[in-house]
Amino acid sequence: MSTGRTVFVLLILALLFPPMAFADLSAFRRDVEREESRNREAPRPQEERRADKPNHNENDNSFGNFLFQITVLAWAAHNGAVVYTGYPYALSSPGYRNFIGYDWNRWERTGDPMRRRSDETRRYWFELAGGGIASDDGSYGGFASLQGRFFPFLGPDADYRIYFDGETQLQLFTVGLDLALIQHDYFLWSIYGKGAFFRGELERNGAAFGTSLRSYIARPVSLVLRFGGISFDAIDFAQFEGRLNLHQDRWFLFGGGNLLQSSSTRLFTVETGIGLVF
Incomplete structure (x- = not known):
């Protein structure tokens, strides 16, 4: 067997x-x-008061916001291009992976071997x-x-x-x-x-x-x-x-x-x- x-x-x-x-x-x-009974009886820690942030942190916040926006854009571009085969290991074509591929033509790129074929990916x-x-x-x-x-x-x-x-x-x-x-x-x-x-x-x-x-x-x-x-x-x-x-x-x-x-x-x-x- x-x-x-x-x-x-x-x-x-x-x-x-x-x-x-x-x-x-x-x-x-x-x-x-x-x-649950022990947790209800235990004293809850008091919430810490937020200290006022000094003005020099404004630059740090601006840089943090910039990084956040770049991260969101990269996430959207990456996940927006994702396509899947019908099920894992469904395709054996050299241009495709085991389950997850990328339709970069959505971003007006051509010649990518991972381009989507509507009859094989979704x-x-x-x-x-x-x-x-x-x-x-x-x-x-x-x-x-x-x-x-x-x-x-x-x-x-x-x-x-x-x-x-x-x-x-x-x-x-x-x-x-x-x-x-x-x-x-x-x-x-x-x-x-x-x-x-x-x-x-x-x-x-x-x-x-x-x-x-x-x-x-x-x-x-x-x-x-x-x-x-x-x-x-x-x-x-x-x-x-x-x-x-x-x-x-x-x-x-x-x-x-x-x-x-x-x-x-x-x-x-x-x-x-x-x-x-x-």
Whole structure:
């Protein structure tokens, strides 16, 4: 059996037969509530008063504004020229990369080998993924996510996770937008801001924010890393996610992990599943 087929079978087995050991999601809820109680009782530091800035800082502010404007213009030119193939590793033409190309003709340049061909590239993409999750404390569940681009610089970012321990369930749902900063096959860097919601064993509303890195290294592999946080009224979580994708046409199999960590409790899951780029 080939290596690719072996990996495929192992991932499918992981989805069909999640761990049957049951954890206690109520313990996670109690840890969260204890930390929230401590945070509410802790004295809040007083806001520091802003000192009046001396006049000699006006020149610094002008230079800073100039740099900011140049950065925004460079960002707009870069992301405004980005185009995508139909899905990762769809094209093998010498003038195209693994997934991301540049239509410099938009800026009236000619002769660029990365010029857009309307039948092979486009200015949007979406990725739908889903699978099973298993935590290190024995709980299990599933998740689904939608990511992509409405435009070359902006797109949806939503994911849903549900955890079971045999008696109770906990849901975590986040939805918002992802803003591209730099886009290249080897380094696609973006930031995101989302609403975040716990439901089930916990009922909380908050916000999620962070940064995302993607890398389309070489056929058929891509990597996804996400670093961020989820903030609720009286508790904050750090969130880290890593994923390895194996692409075959529009489809891909993946495996990875997700960590949700506060100062006193954590929830770590291993995740496997299947996805579609369209």
